[in-house]
Amino acid sequence: MTDISDPDTAPVDLERLRREHERQYEVYHRVSIQEHLDDMADRREKCPISFSPDGGFWVLSRYDDMSTVLRKNNRGVVSFPNIPDGKPAFGQKKTIPIELDGSVHSQYRKILDPLFSPARVKELEPRIREVARDLIAGFAARGECDFVEEFAMPFPGSIFLALMGWPIEDTARMNAWVNTMLHGVEGGTEEETLAARGQAAGEIRAYMNEIIAARRAEPQDDITTILLRAEIDGAPIPDDDLYDLFVLIMLAGLDTVQSVLAQSMSYFARHQDTWDSMFADPARMGDAVEELVRWCSPAGPSRTITSDTLAVGELTLPEGERLYCPLSAGNRDPKYFPEPDEVRFDRDAKPHLSFGLGTHRCVGLHLARTELRIAFEELRELMPRFDLTAGREPHEHVGLTWGVDNVWLTFPPRS
Numbered sequence: 001m002t003d004i005s006d007p008d009t010a011p012v013d014l015e016r017l018r019r020e021h022e023r024q025y026e027v028y029h030r031v032s033i034q035e036h037l038d039d040m041a042d043r044r045e046k047c048p049i050s051f052s053p054d055g056g057f058w059v060l061s062r063y064d065d066m067s068t069v070l071r072k073n074n075r076g077v078v079s080f081p082n083i084p085d086g087k088p089a090f091g092q093k094k095t096i097p098i099e100l101d102g103s104v105h106s107q108y109r110k111i112l113d114p115l116f117s118p119a120r121v122k123e124l125e126p127r128i129r130e131v132a133r134d135l136i137a138g139f140a141a142r143g144e145c146d147f148v149e150e151f152a153m154p155f156p157g158s159i160f161l162a163l164m165g166w167p168i169e170d171t172a173r174m175n176a177w178v179n180t181m182l183h184g185v186e187g188g189t190e191e192e193t194l195a196a197r198g199q200a201a202g203e204i205r206a207y208m209n210e211i212i213a214a215r216r217a218e219p220q221d222d223i224t225t226i227l228l229r230a231e232i233d234g235a236p237i238p239d240d241d242l243y244d245l246f247v248l249i250m251l252a253g254l255d256t257v258q259s260v261l262a263q264s265m266s267y268f269a270r271h272q273d274t275w276d277s278m279f280a281d282p283a284r285m286g287d288a289v290e291e292l293v294r295w296c297s298p299a300g301p302s303r304t305i306t307s308d309t310l311a312v313g314e315l316t317l318p319e320g321e322r323l324y325c326p327l328s329a330g331n332r333d334p335k336y337f338p339e340p341d342e343v344r345f346d347r348d349a350k351p352h353l354s355f356g357l358g359t360h361r362c363v364g365l366h367l368a369r370t371e372l373r374i375a376f377e378e379l380r381e382l383m384p385r386f387d388l389t390a391g392r393e394p395h396e397h398v399g400l401t402w403g404v405d406n407v408w409l410t411f412p413p414r415s
Contacts (some may be wrong), residue, residue, distance in 0.1 A: 011062070012309055012318045018051045021315070025059045025324070026053035028083050028184060028193075029398045033263070033328075036398045040329035049313050055085035057302065058312070058323040063333035065313045065354065066325040069303050071358040074101050076310045077303040077323070079360055082300050084324040085402065096245040098301075098360055104232060107361065108245070111230045112363045115223055121366045124159075124359055128371055131158050132378040140382055143413030144389060151379075152261040153254075156371055160253035164246075165222025166211060177204050178254045181247075183399045186215075208246050212239055223249075240261035252364055257371050259298035259403035265379070266407045267295075267343060269388045274343050279380055288345045288371045294352035295343050297328035298401040301356060327353045328402060 023043065029036050042059040043050055051058050060066050064405035073079055080099040094100060097108035114120065135155055140146035157171040166174075180200040210226060219225045227245065230237055237245070268275040278288045303323045305343065309316050312323065330353045332340035355362035362368070388394070389408035396404050 012316055014318055014321050016315070016403045017315060018053075021047055021049060021051045021058075022049050022053060023050035023059075023281040024054055025057075025084075026048065027055065027399060028341055030187075031398065033396045033398060033402055034341070036402075037328060037332055039328065041332065044329070044333065045155045048258075049315055052324075053082075057084045057324045058317065060312070060322050061326075061333075062313065062327045063260070063330040063336055066327065066330040066353055067314060067357060069323050069325060070301065070353070070356060070360070072310075073303070073359050076305060076307040078306050079301070079303060081304070081322075082302050084322065086298070086302075086322060087306075095248045095251075096241055097363075098248060101359075109359075109363065113228070115226065116364050116367050118366045121370050124163075124367070125308050125370060125374065128159055128160070128374050129378065131155060131162075132375050136378055136382050144408065144410050147265055147409050148258070148262050148404065148407060151375075151408070152258045152265075155261070155375060156257040159367075159371060160250070163223050163253075164249070165215070165220050165224045171209075174250060175254055175258075176200075180249055181251060182255055182333070183397050183403075185406075186397070191275075196218060204247065204250075205243055208243050209239070212247075252362070253367075255401050255403070256298055256362075257363075257368050257375075259401060260293055260296040260368075261371060261375055262404040262407050263296040263396075263402075264292045264406050265409065266388070266394045269386060269407075269409060271343070272385065274345075275380075276384075277345055278376065284345065285373055285377070286369070289369055289376070290352065291345055291347060292372070293345060293354045293369075294331045294334055294337070295404075297331045297352070297354045298403055299354070299356075300324060300328075300400065300402075301360070325353075327356075383409070384410035 002107050016283050029039075031039075037235065040061050043059065048061050049058055049065065050061075060069065069077060078101045080094055080101075082095060082099050097105050097112070100108065109166060135151050135158075139150050145151065154171050154177045157175055158168055161171060161174065177200045180196050185196050188196070198288070212228065215224050215228050219228070222248075227237065228244060234242075236392075268278075279285075294376075305319050305321045305323070307315055307319060310321075317323075334340050337347065351357075355365040355368075386409045389410045392406070392408035394404050394407050396402070
C-alpha cells in the first residue's frame with residue numbers, strides 16, 4: 001500500500017465514495033459496549049471503512065488500517081482535530097501535545113517523556129501501592145463497594161494530583177470535570193452537553209490559572225513546576241498553552257486507568273475463573289494487564305488527511321477528510337486476536353493499539369501499566385471472590401472514551 005497516491009491520477013470522486021460507503025456512526029451510542037462492538041464487527045465484515053454523514057468523518061474498523069493511519073503523522077495526516085466531528089470539546093485551542101505535530105510536538109515529548117519514564121515510574125511504585133491500600137481500607141470491612149466511585153476513579157486521580165502537586169482533596173471535582181468533558185450529559189441533548197462542557201471548561205481554566213499563579217510564586221518539586229520552567233522554541237510555555245497541556249494530562253491521567261479497572265472488574269465478576277487465572281503465574285502479570293488493556297481500549301483518536309490524497313485500505317481519500325479510529329474495534333480484529341471478545345491471558349504476542357502508535361504513542365503508558373498491575377494485585381488480596389451486587393447492574397457508556405459508570409461489588413468482608 002502506498003501512503004500518498006500519484007498526483008497525476010484521476011481526481012477522487014468524493015461524493016460517490018461517501019455515498020457508496022455511507023453508514024451512520026453514533027459517537028454517543030446509547031447501547032452497551034459489546035453491542036457497539038458487535039456493530040463494529042459487522043462493519044468490519046461488510047463495510048470496513050465507512051462514512052458517517054452525521055459529523056462528516058470516516059470510521060475505520062480494521063487493525064491494519066488503524067495501525068497504518070496512526071503511524072503516518074506528518075506523512076499524510078495530522079492529529080488535529082483529535083475528535084470525530086472536528087468540534088472542540090474541551091475548551092482549548094488544541095489538546096497539547098496530542099493535537100500538535102512536527103518539531104513543536106517533538107519538543108513537548110522531550111519534556112514529558114522523562115517525567116513518565118520506566119525508571120521514574122519504578123520510583124513511584126511504593127506510593128502507588130499505598131494509595132491502593134488506603135482506598136481499599138475504606139470499604140474492606142463493609143463487604144460491598146461502589147467500585148467506580150470508591151476505587152477506580154480516586155485511585156488514578158490521587159496519583160495524578162500528587163504528581164502534579166495539586167490538592168488531593170480535589171480528586172472528586174477533577175473526576176467530575178473529566179466525566180463531563182469526555183462523556184457529556186447522560187441522556188442529554190447535544191446542546192445540553194455543549195453547555196455542560198462550556199461550564200466545566202470555564203471552571204477548569206479558573207482552577208488551573210490559580211495553580212499556575214501559585215507555582216510561579218512558590219515553585220515546588222512537582223510536574224507543574226517543571227512544566228512552568230520548560231521552554232518551547234527557546235521561550236517559556238505561555239499560560240494558554242499550559243492550560244491546554246494540563247487539560248490533556250488531566251483527561252488522560254484520570255480516565256484511561258479508571259475505565260480499564262471498571263470494565264475489567266465488571267467482567268471478572270461474571271468470569272471468576274478468568275480472575276483466578278490472572279494470578280496463576282506472577283511472572284506473566286504484565287501480559288495479563290496488556291490483555292485487559294487490549295480488551296477494554298477506551299480511546300478513539302482521529303486524524304485529518306493533509307496530503308493531496310491518501311490510500312486508506314482499499315480507498316483513496318482526499319485532503320481534509322477526517323479518519324476516526326475506535327481502538328477497541330481494531331483490538332477486536334479476529335485477524336490478529338482469535339476469539340477477540342474473550343479475555344485470554346495465553347494469547348500470542350501482538351501489539352495492541354490501546355496506547356496508540358507512532359509519534360503520538362501515549363506518554364503515560366508506563367504509569368498506566370504500573371497502576372493497573374498494582375491495583376489488581378491489591379484487589380486480589382481483598383477479594384479473591386466477589387460478585388456484582390444484586391439489583392445494581394453496571395451501566396456502560398460509549399463516547400469520546402468508553403467505560404462503565406457504576407460497578408457495585410459484593411465480597412466477604414475483611415477487618
